[in-house]
Amino acid sequence: IAGITQAPTSQILAAGRRMTLRCTQDMRHNAMYWYRQDLGLGLRLIHYSNTAGTTGKGEVPDGYSVSRANTDDFPLTLASAVPSQTSVYFCASSQGQGTSFEQYFGPGTRLTVT
Amino acid sequence: AQKVTQAQTEISVVEKEDVTLDCVYETRDTTYYLFWYKQPPSGELVFLIRRNSFDEQNEISGRYSWNFQKSTSSFNFTITASQVVDSAVYFCALSEPHSSASKIIFGSGTRLSIRP
DSSP: OOOEEEEOSEEEEOTTOOEEEEEEESSOOSEEEEEEEETTTEEEEEEEESSTTOOEEOSSOTTEEEOOSSSSBOOEEESSOOGGGOEEEEEEEESSSSTTSOOEEOOOEEEEEO | OOEEEOOOSEEEEETTOOEEEOOEEEOSOSSOEEEEEEEOTTOOOEEEEEEETTOOOOEEETTEEEEEEGGGTEEEEEESSOOGGGOEEEEEEEEOTTSSSOOEEEOOOEEEEEEO
16 A cells, blocks of 8 residues: 655756646545645645545645545646745645544655746 | 644754653634644654544653643643654644634644754
8 A cells, every 4th residue: 555645756847837746545535635845834735625526725725726536636736836836745635524634644746946 | 813833943852861842732613633743854744643622631652642731722742762763853733623724734843853
């Protein structure tokens, strides 16, 4: 069982380019999340999905979009990357809907926007 | 509003010392959950513990223990007889499951270094 996989592991991206970060889980978890981690700021929620077919905005959603076509996949898209989106991105999932359940995290994607 | 404060940015201790990581939270809800996560140098985040607001019993798991005190809005984490493998960034987090937005608020983390 792999848990949560993210791709790519790291990426250098020119400003203005479009980029999709991939996230796949094999635990059949209902809920999935995208966070960004920046030094001194901890983790901040970008978008979430409580179940396939639904998504919601987190704390810092601007410049990002997500989709949840099925249970396993939760891609994060940067439509036109900007340097302030340089960060480490973590995908997570939890068994139940809502935040009372512990979350399991992927290994992260390190993104640098130049 | 929700808020999690980890005032200790960095802590460095010598191996075998005990160390406590502080976490203070703010919430208006009576039902909430508190979490601790560990992020070792390899980068992944590892779930350590979840505690709901109605369970104030302290918990011990091996060398790890957690002290939840609603009176002071704190959920502190103690490592007894620390080891080098405990070196990591530790995050405290808070969730309010009844809030309109489904989210967990993370503290900014405490970087713990255990020196041999």
